[in-house]
Amino acid sequence: MEELQRNPMEFHDGTFREMQSPDSEANEMVGSTIPKRAFGRFLRGLREQAGATLLMASLQLDTSKQTVLRLEDGQPTKLSTPQLKSLLDLYNVSPSVRKEALELWQEVRRQDQAAKLQGTYKGWWQAYADQFAPHFNHYMRLEERANHLSTHQLALVHGLLQTPQYRRAIIEVTEPGVSEVDMHRRLELAARRQQRLADDDFHLDVLLSEAVLRHQIRDSRIMAGQLRHLAEVSSQNNVSLRIVPFSADMNLGVAFQSFTLLEFPHLAINLVEPPVIYVEGTEGALYLEQTNAIVRFRTAIKGIQQVALNESDSRNLVSKIAKEYEA
Template identity: 55%
Template sequence: MAGSSLPRRALGRTLREHRIRAGKGQLVAGLHIEISPQSVGRMEDGRKIKISTSQIRDLLDFYGITPANKERDEILALWGEVKQQDQAAKMQGTTKGWWRSYSDQFAAHFDHYLDLETAADQLTTHQLSLVPGLLQTSGYRRSLTIAADPDLSAVDVERRLELAARRQVALDKDRFRMKALLSEAVLRHQPGGPAVMADQLRHLIAASERGNVTIRVVPFSAPAPLGLVARSFALLEFPPLASRLVEPPVVYVDGYEGALYLEQSDVINRHRRAIAHLEQVALSEDATGDLVCRIAKEHAE
């Protein structure tokens, strides 16, 4: 968990809730502890800023969270956890996410997703047209990369493939679990041609043999396909913090021009219901394996 964003995100969310409850704006909060309102916003978004323990204490006083309030001790304990992880990350040389060295190769919004994906211990994804990034082969990823940007240099293509490969190390993490619910269309599209797709499907079969990866296909014949309404999304869930706080899940929805990060409890619950419905109509893991094998052979012919 060294370098994890979870404690910082939990601290930021807690401070935002108390600021709003106290009826304070980011401008006056920043003025009170001599930082900019933009810094207050970044802190509340779970991003790293320069701030001291004394400033955190002053902010809590400003929000009316006095030493007599037990929440104060909980918040300061969370702040201690943030500092501890910062120190551990510094000792390990991981003060920044490893992916930031590839920042010229992905959209600005994807930096936040990679931060979340690195911290998550469970990922449930529903995909209507594409194989999830963590399960893509290099040939499949290459075809998508070139299709999205035909003028990309060979060097940049290779760097993007390297980024994709490094992301897939997540599958080897302790306690990480991935569940992929894929439309049958994902298996039948042919990015890069039939040979590339046949290899990709064989890779899915191999990935499904991992103890921490579940892949199930929602066939075209599935009744009442709620997935067509819910569309593609990923639900990221996180392990409990050392302070026993639980960081809420995040639904990530990627689009051609940007992305959405959704944390509202009603939104999370709707997506959980969509997942439950998809699991009801999806093929079993064994039937999924049979279908993937059959379509892989069709692509290879």
């Protein structure tokens, strides 16, 4: 359901750290959270290497521990260059590290300024902020910057592939009181989001349980149209659709619930952006970037791929079930 549903049906029963939603080269990365997140991790590494606590850092900046956490998580935080220099003094960094930290900070500031000038500082989706759950703002920033998404879905079609009719039906079921005006705005948001599929440099790998195809949303005609759309979109070079049939053998990957792995392009500046796992929950979302978590989910994806139908057989199955709905 993603941005359309404030109370998602699915959640991942894991034991990972939950992050509450955070609130190219310069032109390419305008409005992106990538520099802030990378810079924040850089500062966290310096603090941990120095053996400094959050309390020590907050006292040095004359702020709260929560503010330091927000800074290290890459969330919007007021920080001046003198404050940063004071923090680097506390961490007792070498001249070369100090220089690198200040250069990274200037890169973050340049991109923030460019974003403000272009009017994209908050992201185009902010115009629809009243139509999605708070945590989804952070996801949209990640999805907008990502160049490769791998998603595993157990019950519903991924938002990037949903037809307007299918999406409308979900909203009508989950939020029966939604106004027609809000409905229109949510469908408009979805359409703008799906424009990413027209970008040849963006790749989407979708692993769908057969249950997604069989789980009828309202009207059989809606499902027929949705499956026809899946078959059509899956013929694009940048979209891969594979179905995990009911007959698939059980393995680690199949046991995982729905999730999305987001991967990002290499940056020209000296910042490295690691992959992020997004898992939507009933009351928020998990954003996982720890190495062990990424490895675990990559292993899960490989396991699912081993038992999923190939792309051709998947497209045939989708078309076959679409005909069943049309009968």
